[in-house]
Amino acid sequence: MTGMTSTDLITSPARSGRQGPPVTPRSSRLGRRLRRLPAHLLVALLLVIVTYPLVWLLLGSFKTETEFLEESVFSLPSQFSFDNYVDAWTTGNFSQYVLNSILTVGPSLFLMMLLGTAAGFALEVLVWKGRAGVLLIFLAGIMVPMQMILLPLFTIYFQTGLTGTLWPLVITYTATGLPLTVFLMATYFRAVPREVFEASTLDGAGLVRAFFLIALPMMRNAIFTVGLVQFFFFWNDLLIALTFTNSGELRTLQVGLLNFSGQFGTTQYGPLFAAICLNVFGMLVLYLVLNKQVQKGLTAGAVKG
Numbered sequence: 001m002t003g004m005t006s007t008d009l010i011t012s013p014a015r016s017g018r019q020g021p022p023v024t025p026r027s028s029r030l031g032r033r034l035r036r037l038p039a040h041l042l043v044a045l046l047l048v049i050v051t052y053p054l055v056w057l058l059l060g061s062f063k064t065e066t067e068f069l070e071e072s073v074f075s076l077p078s079q080f081s082f083d084n085y086v087d088a089w090t091t092g093n094f095s096q097y098v099l100n101s102i103l104t105v106g107p108s109l110f111l112m113m114l115l116g117t118a119a120g121f122a123l124e125v126l127v128w129k130g131r132a133g134v135l136l137i138f139l140a141g142i143m144v145p146m147q148m149i150l151l152p153l154f155t156i157y158f159q160t161g162l163t164g165t166l167w168p169l170v171i172t173y174t175a176t177g178l179p180l181t182v183f184l185m186a187t188y189f190r191a192v193p194r195e196v197f198e199a200s201t202l203d204g205a206g207l208v209r210a211f212f213l214i215a216l217p218m219m220r221n222a223i224f225t226v227g228l229v230q231f232f233f234f235w236n237d238l239l240i241a242l243t244f245t246n247s248g249e250l251r252t253l254q255v256g257l258l259n260f261s262g263q264f265g266t267t268q269y270g271p272l273f274a275a276i277c278l279n280v281f282g283m284l285v286l287y288l289v290l291n292k293q294v295q296k297g298l299t300a301g302a303v304k305g
Contacts, residue, residue: 054281054284056074057273057276057277058281059076060077060269060270061084061085061270061273061274061276061277062077062079062080062081062082062270063077063078063084063269063273064077064270065268065269068269083270084271084273084274085274085277085278087268087270087271088260088271088274088278092256092259092260092268092275093248093256093259094253094256094275094278096249096251096256097251097252097255097256097257098253100166100249100250100251100252100256101235101252101254104166104170104252105231105234105235107170108169108170108234109227109231109234111170111174112173112174112181112230113181113226113227113230115174115178116177116178116182116184116185117181117185117215117216117219119138119182119186120181120182120183120184120185120187120189121185121189121215123135123138123189124186124189125189125194125197126207135182135186138179138182138183140179141178141179142179142183146239146240147239150239150240150243153168153172154168154243157244163244163246164250165250168244169241169245169252172240172244173234173237173240176240177230177234180230181226181230184222185219185222185226188219188222189215189219192215192219196214196218197214197215200214221293224290225293228290228293232283235253235254235283236254237254238255242255242258253279256275257272257275257279260272
């Protein structure tokens with residue numbers, strides 16, 4: 001016992017106590033993968049939940065009317081023919097509905113973003129008495145339910161002779177989208193250093209010039225993001241468009257999708273699925289293309305200065 005060295009005490013299993021097997025890089029990687037396995041399974045489950053309805057919708061757009069009525073809803077189409085898409089575009093008048101949506105949503109977005117950005121600039125950058133109260137009034141507009149104002153608006157549009165045109169939709173979309181737009185743009189302007197506008201004033205820039213040449217370029221990503229969010233709201237609207245469109249020539253896309261139902265409850269499922277696919281996947285492609293711009297706009301107001 002007295003002849004044992006310190007090296008023997010370190011290397012002796014009886015003296016060093018119980019020790020597990022040595023940890024190798026391979027076992028370490030395996031352990032990390034096992035710990036991440038539940039998260040990966042959860043992501044895979046969410047991916048299936050999100051993509052399965054889209055795949056089912058796409059496959060259904062190639063089915064015939066007989067396959068919809070006689071076969072299972074989970075059955076595959078017998079052939080991949082684009083006849084349903086042709087019927088949706090021509091017989092279903094899909095192209096006219098898309099044009100009406102563009103003519104309605106485009107001017108609404110332009111007016112709403114111009115007025116909303118100008119209001120946010122006035123409420124956050126300019127210093128004047130009562131601006132906090134005005135901002136609260138805009139915020140109160142967010143809490144007004146749309147169902148409460150449809151009947152008074154319809155009466156006003158009828159008395160002014162605007163019914164039978166797309167102007168009721170343009171005016172309503174612009175007015176209903178302004179409260180949220182003003183609030184968001186005021187929040188983005190809050191992150192802009194005031195020294196920028198003070199320097200422009202010292203250089204001789206007036207109020208209008210400072211807004212169009214300095215404020216608007218600096219808010220480019222924010223305007224893009226807020227405009228895209230409001231675009232999806234307007235494009236997918238059904239309630240307002242169904243209330244103020246009194247003829248088939250004025251129907252927007254979402255209202256036009258109801259046109260694929262027959263008079264006695266029969267539904268043309270093939271063209272209907274094809275029209276929904278054109279709408280859904282078109283919006284999906286648009287969002288994927290503009291995704292980076294949206295991310296830049298979402299983080300634009302996160303850091304001040």
